Amino acid sequence: MNEDLTHHYREIIAGLGEDPDREGLRDTPKRAAKAMQFLTHGYHQTLEELVNGAVFSSDTDEMVLIKDIELYSLCEHHLLPFIGKCHIGYLPNGKVLGLSKFARIVDMYARRLQIQEELTRQIANAVQEATGARGVGVIIEARHMCMMMRGVEKQNSSMKTSVMLGAFREQQITRQEFLTLIHR
Template sequence: MIDKLTENYQNILTALGEDINRDGLLDTPKRAAKAMQFLTRGYHQDLDEVVNGAIFESDNDEMVIVKDIELYSLCEHHMLPFIGKCHVAYLPTGKVIGLSKIARIVDMFARRLQIQENMTKQIAEAIMKVTCASGVGVIIEAKHMCMMMRGVEKQNSTMKTSVMLGTFRSKPATRAEFLTLVKD
């Protein structure tokens, strides 16, 4: 796979008018291929592998929040980065997930060609599935290079998306508690 990606990057550079034999570009196609493999490694991960059994019995039924999980993704429309943070909350019903696994789930979906709206939903549904929580809330705030570097070139815009499942959707007080706690 790396050889095919390297060849494709050579073709792209040549099509742009570059000399792929010049000193600064000699290893660029291979480096770019390796970088793209890393940036899209989420395609080669699945939820069970990421969670790796880190679900634990707990009698806690109060909200668990992990906020400011940094994320880096590539938009599927331009393959340009979007960078931001994710806030995840859930209400346990007898099970909690290992703390680092929440960040790993965010990374698994972020490391795919993506749109932020879908990623937000995928993360929420995955957390709900593995924890059997009574509710899950996910908020993502991100800056999109496809809007900053090209097109309208707006440097200070931020996109916010949210998905509320279960009690986060059906109970306004639960949603309000989550939104208040992630504001700080």
């Protein structure tokens, strides 16, 4: 447990005008520090460790789509959550990636302080790097608590971002197939 984080959370609570020694808050600094370490554990992971050799030879050359991978991240501007789902498509080039690795890639980058636009790009680049695919498409749809709980307080707002690499960017028909499959 990071004692510095615990100390800083205690100071934040006191700075808000609360008594950090009050019964309900006594252990909150330690719990908050532990939660923040979990929510940002992606900083301690690498793509190589995460993939761990789970790239397999395959003759498959048609699109592979993994839909609705849930994600939870923290906005780097307000440290508030954004929650959504990620869709990943790729065109194998002699290799496929183990299915669970896609969710792990999403989590590794989501478990960092982020903006959704950069998260989308990081996931696409990681899938490209891990698979050597002919093309990769990533779309993220998320709801941002920084927009829902504060500021403009728009409860029904969401954000969609996309990154298209290789054939997904260069070939309209490939991009369209990806978008059609996502909405089925």
